Amino acid sequence: MLIAGSAGVVLPVVTMPLLASSSPLVVRTRRIADPGDLVALLPAGAEHPVTWLREGDGFVGWGRAAAIHTTGTSRFADAEAWWRDLVDSAVVRAEVSLPGSGLVAVGSFAFSAASPAGGILHVPSTVVGRRDGVSWVTTVSAPAHLPGEVQLRRSAPPSAPVVTGSHDGALTGEQWTEAVAAAVSRIQRGDLDKVVMARDIVIDTGTAIDPRHLLGRLAAAYDNTWTYSVDGLIGATPEMLLRREKGLVTSRILAGTIRRTGDDEHDLALAGSLARSSKDLEEHEYAVRSVADALRPHCSSMNVPESPFVLHLPNVMHLATDVAGVLHEDVSSLDLAASLHPSAAVCGTPTLSARDVIAELEQMDRGRYAGPVGWIDADGDGEWGIALRCGIIESSSRIRLFAGCGIVAGSEPSAELAESEAKLLPMRHALGE
Structure with missing residues (x-):
């Protein structure tokens, strides 16, 4: 070769x-x-x-x-x-x-x-x-x-897949909003504080899906995210679960989302409203707290900012916080990923209650969606993101896409459905829809 x-x-x-x-x-x-x-x-x-x-x-x-x-x-x-x-x-x-x-x-x-x-x-x-x-x-x-x-030789450009159709996965959009409404009711009555509800859609193609085409499109359009491919799981995640490098650990937490309009002036106003949104700030606080609590036993010192910043991506904006710590023990990046998973950003809080609600209401197997994805080296250093904005290639002509939203007491089911559609856009665009 x-x-x-x-x-x-x-x-x-x-x-x-x-x-x-x-x-x-x-x-x-x-x-x-x-x-x-x-x-x-x-x-x-x-x-x-x-x-x-x-x-x-x-x-x-x-x-x-x-x-x-x-x-x-x-x-x-x-x-x-x-x-x-x-x-x-x-x-x-x-x-x-x-x-x-x-x-x-x-x-x-x-x-x-x-x-x-x-x-x-x-x-x-x-x-x-x-x-x-x-x-x-x-x-x-x-x-x-x-x-x-x-x-080493550059390959010929891959062919784009021809999308022939798409359909809902485990739940239709209407069924999913009903599930979200049920989750909100449980939160409001005090069963839990937050839960992340995910949904899936299936895309069929008339030609074989070439992973190189998807990866090239994602890397070009979303270059400030981490474009990944592992065993048929392909995506571009904005969320770094953790990076371990020379005794330091960092984590980027995203929770709280608003869709961009393409109008810069309007988007700046939306960013301001996101930064002041009590619903999104509450969701974000739970996520930051879960990561900080998981990392603290492994660290001699930590830096947890008091307030988030707004991360601008091509299609959405997120509330974001970067947490950093100095490790006091020789724990590998993979062990740290296991300690952090699942964070409130992809599960909810309390964790066990949120897991139960997810298992009951989502009615699907997430597979490796929302799990850690990344790499580790011989010294235990590495980078692990959260498998978001992704799809799993199920056959040469079928891919299943996933998106999830954090649900708190103030969540509106119809708005959450719209947010999930925004989070599906990166993979839809990569496929050429």
Whole structure:
């Protein structure tokens, strides 16, 4: 297989079958000239394509050198144990020491422990990355299958899917607003403070869905979000559940949403109303508190801003807060993700009460929607977002899209339905609807 870059760099690339965790891996990271658009490097028909990009930086990868699928309440812990075993036996040679270089695994995990989607953590056999002006290629293989010399090459542009129809998923729009109204009633009578209600729609196409097309469109249109692809889950999330880097942990919490109009002056006025909205501020406070409470046991000090800022995205605006802490223990980014999941931003508060309401009223399996998605390196550093603004490719011509809204005592069901439609727009636009 030939893979070529503008610099014509010759590098080893290999795609390996699934390896057991006991098999040692040989990992080589080499610095290369800037390859340009990283999504364009994904080969047509690549097996297991992965992506983690923001503002052009991050990495793409393909192939699978090793992987594990976990289920149930131990899905995070089992993946973490497997990863530590893999790291301990790996032989790593790296010319670059930046986040995302060297040995990395990408993964995503189901929102619910009861979901058969479970969790997936896998090591791509080829990764091409860029950060802070430095670019690299990492290849991973077993000792008996050392890669040969190949070139990096930009792939031909992918074809757009032809959308032939869409329909509601588990609930129609009317049924979902009724479920939201039921949730509001329970909140008003004191059963819980907040719950996040999600809905799904199904998009059918007359041609095969090429993940590269969706990823390219998302990365271009929503470059200040994290564009991701893991095991058929594709999206562009604005919410960083956590970043762990050199003993520091940060988290971006989003809760409270208003749709943009495209009129800058009007949008500024809307941003002001969002920042003063008691309903949205209440929803946001629950989300921030849940993240801060989960991180505090792992940190020697923390910074939790008293008030949020308004994050402007192409289609919506969110109330946002960045929480930061100094870790006092050697806890990996994946362990931290497990501690934080599910936050009030995707579940509600109290957590157990919100989970029960979700299971009863949503009437669907979220799968890996609203679960952690991201990557971890050999030192335990990594970045984990929340799988939002996304879809799961169910077949070559079908994708299921998801969107959710935080429900509090002051929520209006019809307004929440409109908000969910705004949150579906990124994936609809990527598909060409």
